[in-house]
Amino acid sequence: MRDAEAFRLRWLGRKQGRLKLISEAWLKSGPTDARKPLGIRFNQLKQQIEEVLTSVSLRIQKVLEGEERVDITLPGGVRAPGIPHPLLKTMNEIVAVFHHLGYSTALGPQVESDFYNFEALNFPPNHPARDTQDTLVLADQQAKPSRDRLLMRTHTSPVQIRSMIACAPPIRIVVPGKVHRNDAADATHSPVFHQVEGLCVDTNITFSDLKGTLDHAMKALFGSSVKTRFFPSFFPFTEPSADVQISCIFCSGAGCRKCKQSGWIELLGCGMVDPTVFASVTEARRKLNPADDAYNPAKITGFAFGMGVERIAMVQHGISDIGHFYSGDMRFLEQFA
Amino acid sequence: MNILTKWLRSFVPDIPVDDRQLAEDLTLRGIAVEGIHDLGPGNGHLFEMDITTNRVDAMNHYGVAREAATIYNLPLVPLDTALPAASPASQPFSVQIAPEAQNLCGRFTAQVLRNITIAPSTGQVAEFFALLGLKPISNAVDATNFVLQGMGHPNHAYDLDKLDGGIIVRLARKGERVKLLDGSERTLEPDDLVVADHSRAQGLAGVMGGWDSMITAETKNILVEAAWFDPASVRRSARRHGLHTDASHRFERGADLNACATANALVAKLILQSGGAPEGKLIDVVIPSVAARTANRPPIALSMAQVQRHLGATLDDQPNHSALTANLVRQYLTALGCTLSESPTNNLQPATFSVQLPSWRLDLEREIDLVEEVARVYGYNRFANTLPTALPVTAHPLAAAESAVRTRLLALGYSEAISSSFASEADGATYLGVNQQAAHGLVALENPLSDEARLLRPSLAPGMLTMLAHNLNRDVREVRLFEQGYLFNGSAEQVVELPSLALGLTGDMPPMPLHSAKDAAVFELKGVIESLLSLFAVSPEALSTSAASALTFVSDAPAWLEPGRSSTALLNGAPIACFGELAASQRETRKLRQPVFLAVLDLDAVYRLPLRRATARELSRFQAVERDFSFTFADAVPWRTIADAVHALDLPELTRLVPVEIFRDTKAGSASAGKYALLLRCVFQSNQRTLREDELSEWSARLIATLTALGGAIRT
Secondary structure, three states, X not given: OHHHHHXXXXXXXXXXXXXXXXHHHHHOOOOHHHXXXXXXXXXXXXXXXXXXXXXXXXXXXXXHHOOOOOOOOOOOOXXXXXXXXXXXXXXXXXXXXXXXXXXXXXXXXXXXXXXXHOHHHOOOOOOHHHHHOOOOEEOOOOOOOHXXXXXXXXXXXXXXXXXXXXXOOOEEEEEEEEEEOOOOOOOOOOXXXXXXXXXXXXXXXXXXXXXXXXXXXXXXXXXXXXXXXXXXXXXXXXXXXXXXXXEOOOOOOOOOOXXXXXXXXXXXXXXXXXXXXXXXXXXXXXXXXXXXXXXXXXXXXXXXXXXXXXXXXXXXXXXXXXXXXXXXXXXXXXXXX | OEEEHHHHHHHOOOOOOOHHHHHHHHHOOOOEEEEEXXXXXXXXXXXXXXXXXXXXXXXXXXXHHHHHHHHHOOOOOXXXXXXXXXXXXXXXXXXXXXXXXXXXXXXXXXXXXXXXXXXXXXXXXXXXXXXXXXXXXXHHHHHHHHHHHHHOOOOEEEEHHHOOOOEEEEEOOXXXXXXXXXXXXXXXXXXXXXXXXXXXXXXXOOOEEEOOOOOOOXXXXXXXXXXXXXXXXXXXXXXXXXXXXXXXXXXXXXXXXXHHHHHHHHHHHHHHOOOOEEEEEEEEEEOHHHHHHOOOOOOEEEEHHHHHHHHOOEOOOEXXXXXXXXXXXXXXXXXXXXXXXXXXXXXXXXXXEEEEOOOOOOOOOOHHHHHHHHHHHHOHHHEOOXXXXXXXXXXXXXXXXXXXXXXXXHHOOOEEOOOOOEEOHHHHHHOOOOOOOOOOOOEEEOOOOXXXXXXXXXXXXXXXXXXXXXXXXXXXXXXXXXXXXXXXXXXXXXXXXXXXXXXXEEOOOOOOOOOOXXXXXXXXXXXXXXXXXXXXXEEOOEEEEEHHHHEEEEOOOOOOEEEEEEEEEEEOOEEEEEEEEXXXXXXXXXXXXXXXXXXXXXXXXXXXXXXXXXXXXXXXXXXXXXXXXXXXXXXXXXXXXXHHHHHHOOOOOEEEEEEEEEEOOOOOOOOOOOEEEEEEEEEEOOXXXXXXXXXXXXXXXXXXXXXXXXXXXXXX
């Protein structure tokens, strides 16, 4: 409002306005025959400017009086978007990290045979290692040979076997998927959960390659300042086997409630592919081609890793109850909008 | 399992670090210490261990001590097994392993102790039991447990006077009964291995001893047993009888055949501390064929070349020289109990060892197992971080379609959800799929988590309903959810997993120009289905033609949807989705407090379609002309009939035909009963020219004539 008045005074002021000065300096000194038409046009211009100024001043006046003013402190209004599931978002992020490292997505069925889920992965029938993975078994399987019995896969690792039977090395796959175990549900356990598995098979793949790959992946997922730590562990299908911890992303290793004061959070299991697994794969491949030697453990090595997506998403978002992931509760999901 | 550092340090006296560092060092080598508890001055700490199933040898103090000795390169104190002088036996105690049991019981040692005194434990046993929080029973019983905790081999003490004749290890007879130490009576099967006397079974071998021959306050003479039982046999019996004992846990994972005599002597020595004497020598029956495949396995070769090939670079490597030397490998494996001899090679080749394996490490079988031991003791974190070469990434065939569907649903305001993979039998029979087949191909579980989860879900609808109910029960009344997942169909022989989509919708909807607030949700679901199908092409031959153009909607729908307020969508005549309001009966069963709307879409059929590849049309430079028509139609004339009739006119310049608004309000006079008023908008446009008034009039006239022929009356 003040600016408009200042503008009016500056250009249209009766005494010192610029238009007045222009007309005095130039119009009056111009050639006589040109003075009249120029004068008319000059006055038209002046009139237009005055009209615009008046209308602007009026609008500003209205706004100031509140007639056209919005209460900008009211909540913003927008059509609510759909919310990506936090678990699947985390799973997609993990998969993307491995895509960038040259891993292609492979998928497999949730109903598996004992052969793919256990036997080919070096869990012999009646072996104590099977106790760690309480299995949901399909009905009416008893009449079949053990390896053909159908069950809900307890891990995404059977996709390793399927992929190797289907393709010769080199292999770089990342396997996201749903798995099931006969576990009672509580705050950290669910009979349904998700894993991301990885497999790399080639000539000259070493344990230090496994370390480097997972260290890189964890930094990509959790930030470049994250450190990794490897512990010996045991999985029937890897040798050597390792559990991997990352430095706590909440306290950077100082110790806090989230990491139970240890400074570290356990995130995944991994190891070098056990030669027994290559032997199972070779046995299956030789049914198609008796001369197959693609997975001769004297020529190739590999590593595999697997992680629970729920656990990672729970760490990332501070989620205390795994059950929220499967509730469809809008109050839970809306936090991730 | 718990470990006392005080006990541990008695086996490796010079450990140069404190208990916390010891815990860290052990954990970093795979002997995981999960918890550390301070036991007070002079008592050291209690470690809560988490030992992996392959390392049964480390599930005791001596085994963990061996790991510590290996880490710090220190000697391990040998176990003292010398017994007091034995009195001669008039007749040696008889121990037999029945011929059919010789594969299952590889060794049986027995020592007779006479004139012993049953008394409370004292000394180290009492002290360590107190620190471990174990309940002392009597010197004889505690001795067996103490040795189990100390060096890990399961053993047993019998009241010798309760045994009839000698010991026979044999398979049970069908229906044979035995009363075990826990007081339970068990009926045995012919593949249960038992330790029996000459009249009856006295215990389930490797699992639990018998009630009849247990040590009591009156016991005077004892038979100490330490034996080796077959892992699979023990596991079978333990599982069959629902018994998981310290003994079965260890035998299942592979015990040390050579440890039997040591364990037996240690138990006997402890019992004899309170008096009594051994009678005769240790009775020791060994089955050579079992010894040959366990304790006395042939040596295996370990090449330094393989160590390098599997493990790669370490942080301490020098150029062309690995920090992981042959000497280091020899040191580690020797400390773990291996005996190494270097095989002759020429100097240019890496060293190769012949490695005799320790009897307590049945998990070591192959060269790769030794490579792991080397890596473990060296320390995983001392290896370098290197990266393998990358390969080109190929996209998964379904990835693009799945992502397109997901992105569209999110954009349409539907949130992503994941529900249970299971369904109840009742839901399986009710929620028939898009094709409304009878309930066949349901897949059941042998060991379901609950009665409500007996089936693998045949439809995503029940799971979606559960999630809608979850929200409504918590006063969340506005819900839009989708789940992209798999449903299961098949038999015990073969199960097919089919991708499917469920949509769930509930909440207040504003009235729309074409439908009432009550019906808005049905039309929203229809719109979502059309929108999803528009992502796909109708066929590989017509990549730019939207599959939505091949959709038709009929009012037949499965019975779980409300008749008249539901529909089946057909793609080229085949059912692809069904949707609508949940049937009132189902809503009542589930006690839902407001109407809910569902859609299920057969993604398997959708994913067979290629993604649509849009071909851009020329945008006209000429002005479009809108003409609105207001008609009254009988309710029996559906929009589809009107649209088809107009399209049949085949007017190339008619670019859009839109029903703008429908009025049914008879009170306001906009339509009479049984009729509705329709405001119809036609948009005409040409790419070549400006349309002339006379041709527009002609087209309008033809339109009016067509609609009048359908029974429509033009409103003025």
